[in-house]
Amino acid sequence: MTDVLLVNSSFAYGKVGRGIQFYPPIGLNYLAASLRLKGMTPKIVDLGIEPFTVEDVAEIIAKENIPLVGFSSNSTQIHNTMRFVCGLRERFGKNLTIALGGFHISNDPTFLERYPQIDIGVIGDGDITFTQLAQRVLGGEKVRGTFTGEMIPSLDDIPFPAYDLTPLERYKQAGLQYYPLLGTRGCPFNCVFCSRAPMSRKVRFRSAENLLEEMKRGYDVFEGRYGFLDESFTLREKNVIAFCEGLIKWGKPVRWTAGGIRLDQINPDVIDIMWKAGCRDFFVGVETGSERVRKEIVGKRISDKQIFESFKILDRHPFEVEASFVLGHPTETEEELAQTCFFPAKLKSMGIKCLTQVGFKLAVPMPGSRLWTIAKREGKIPEDFIDRYINFEYGEDFFSGWPKYYPDGISKEKVLELKKKGYMKYYLRPGYIFSRIRRDLANPKYLLEDLREFISMLRKGHSTVSLTE
Ligand code: B12
Ligand code: SF4
Structure with missing residues (x-):
């Protein structure tokens, strides 16, 4: 019998939302593993893949008489999270204890003062603290309040995520499935648009042995394909290096994607061994084509020269690298925006081979980021934005409803126009077109896909798989 229901929220109500079904809700898989270790029997419902309504979730709770439900919510999903919280409170009254954790509350620590429908809030890591609170609730105690999650000192000490509670085969990225892994928690940097709980600046690492042990257990799941979600x-x-040496020694044919890598942390020896150990692709945040904006505003002290040199090092092997750019930084000029949009094509013209995909995203101010504070100070986001968002004053859809940040004097239309030009310049290069035609002729199943992409690029100015405009 289930005693704790863990619900991953979604920004689409009653239907499967775009863009969340790439990975399971790892935070909840981790929480569930810790709860199990203390004898509890959790269940996970991921609203990213289940089109459930409040009534559906209420039925699950009623059927098994579950006393405790915990919601995981990013800020993007907080409106729908509250829709569920209020609906369940109405149906079960005080007989149900409702908890909230995840990125929103971690960046909005007074949330429960405004939303007393929730009993328990946990800021930051939930593994230790939520397990203790759940034991108290199941022991019959009435627990209320916002608690700061105890930081796990060593990530090797917590159990592996309970992936058996989420059907891994239903999570796909570009048609492929990867066993999800997290080698670190936290990031020491402070990029302007990045939404981080204050305590997550402290980085914690798993040992190579611990990671390899999890990989060995997960080997059969997706024929040795692994995806890291690490930010750096x-x-x-x-x-x-220790991890790659361990993988090589293990000797299995594995293929893995390394998540995010910072371009100021590219050491040729490390890159060589990563390739040898089966790493084939990853993602880098270039953020802007303007060195001034990158250094002064974004907070990434990386020069254009360093970017080029790092890409050159990556070109020692045929990696596939996706570069991400953010459009619309405070104080950014039209010229600087144009520099960003044409930066990927410039890298190609300088002979960089490994750059295979480019993403331009409009800047989105998120609670916990410096951009959020700036946008509020400049009056671009109202002080009570979150409460209005919860009231659905910005609509149901995060992607079209949540405000973007446009620098003073630059219109949305101008940003979208430059973005489209940037994509065209990058993707409509003869070299790129020929490489795709070669691929399509070798495997005609790609032909339709490429035609769709081409039309989307011409009509909307972005890829069909892009979540945002
Ligand atoms: C993987 C990932 C994704 C995946 C989605 C995976 C999924 N199934 O949800 C994809 C690629 C689809 C994605 C998309 C987006 N993402 Co994202 N993503 C991440 C990433 C890199 C890892 C998440 C993760 O697994 N963390 C590891 C686990 C262990 O940590 P955790 O989830 O925080 O869980 C712990 C605690 O929070 C707590 N906890 C969590 N839930 C609960 C519940 C209860 C009851 C309790 C008590 C505790 C608790 O305990 C857990 C264990 O300690 C994070 C950054 C990061 N490193 O966390 C960004 C992050 C979550 N994403 C973010 C954003 C902004 C987005 C996008 C909006 C980007 C965009 N503009 O398109 C989209 C929209 C997604 C959405 N659904 O809202 C922001 C969210 C900021 C915010 N304030 O909400 C983050 C924090 C990145 C950042 N630093 O800005 N993302
Ligand atoms: S954008 Fe990446 S490097 Fe910058 S603070 Fe966020 S996680 Fe760290």
């Missing part, structure tokens, strides 16, 4: 995979070089 190469942060501690000696760990990466």
Whole structure:
């Protein structure tokens, strides 16, 4: 019998939302593993893949008489989270204890003062603290309040995520499935648009042995394909090297994607061993084509020269690298925006081979980020935005409803126009078109896909798989 229901929220109510079904809700898989260790029997409902309404979730709770439900919510999903919270409170009254954790409350610590429908709030890591609170609730105690999650000192000490509670085969990225892994928690940097709970600046690492043990257990799941969700995979070089050496020694044919890598943390020795150990692709945040904006505003002290040199190092192997750019930084000029949009094509013209995909995203101010504070100070986001969002004053859809940040004097239309030009310049290069035609002729199943992409690029100015405009 289930005693704790863990619900991953979604920004689409009663239907499967775009863009969340790439990975399971790992935070909840981790929580469930810790709860189990203390004898509890959790169940996970992921609203990202289940089109459930309040009534559907209420039925699950009623059927098994579950006393405690915990919601995981990012800020993007907080309106729908509250729709569920209020609906369940109405149906079960005080007989149900409702908890909230995840990125929104971690960046809005007084949330429960405004929303007393929730009994328990947990800021930051939930593994230790929520397990203790759940034991107290199931023991019959009435627990209320916002608690700061105890930081796990060593990530090796917590159990592996309980993936058996979420059907891994239903999570796909570009048609492929990867066993999800997290080698680190936290990031020491402070990029202007990044939404981080204050305590997540402290980075914690799993040991190579611990990661390899989880990989061995997960080997059969997706034929040795693994996907890391780390934000800065190469942060501690000696760990990466030990991990790659372990993988090579294991000798299995594995293929993995390294999540995010910072371009100021590219060491040729590390890159060589990563390739040898089966790493084939990852993601880098270039953020802007303007060195001034990158250094002064974004907070990434990386020069254009360093970016080029890092890409050159990556080109030692045929990696596939996706570069991400953010459009619309405070004080950014039209010229600087144009520099960003044409930066990927410039890298290609300089002979960079490994850059295979480019993403331009409009800047979105998120609670916990410096951009959020700036946008509020400049009056671009109202002080009570979150409460209005919860009231659905900005609509149901996060992607079209949540405000973007446009620098003073630059219109939305101008940003979208430059973005479209940037994509065209990058993707409509003869070299790129020929490489796609070669691929399509070798495997005609790609032909239709490429035609769709081409039309989307011409009509909307972005890829069909892009979540945002
Ligand atoms: C993987 C990922 C995704 C995946 C989605 C995976 C999924 N199934 O949800 C994809 C690629 C689809 C994605 C998309 C987006 N993402 Co994203 N993503 C991440 C990433 C890299 C990892 C999440 C993760 O697994 N963390 C690891 C686990 C262990 O941590 P955790 O989830 O925080 O869980 C712990 C605690 O929070 C707590 N906890 C969590 N839930 C609960 C519940 C209860 C009851 C309790 C008590 C505790 C608790 O305990 C857990 C264990 O300690 C994070 C950054 C990061 N490193 O966390 C960004 C992050 C969550 N994403 C973010 C954003 C902005 C987005 C997008 C909006 C980007 C965009 N503009 O398109 C979209 C929209 C997604 C959405 N649904 O809202 C922001 C959210 C900021 C915010 N304030 O909400 C983050 C924090 C990145 C950032 N730093 O800005 N994302
Ligand atoms: S954008 Fe990446 S590097 Fe910058 S603070 Fe966020 S996680 Fe760290």
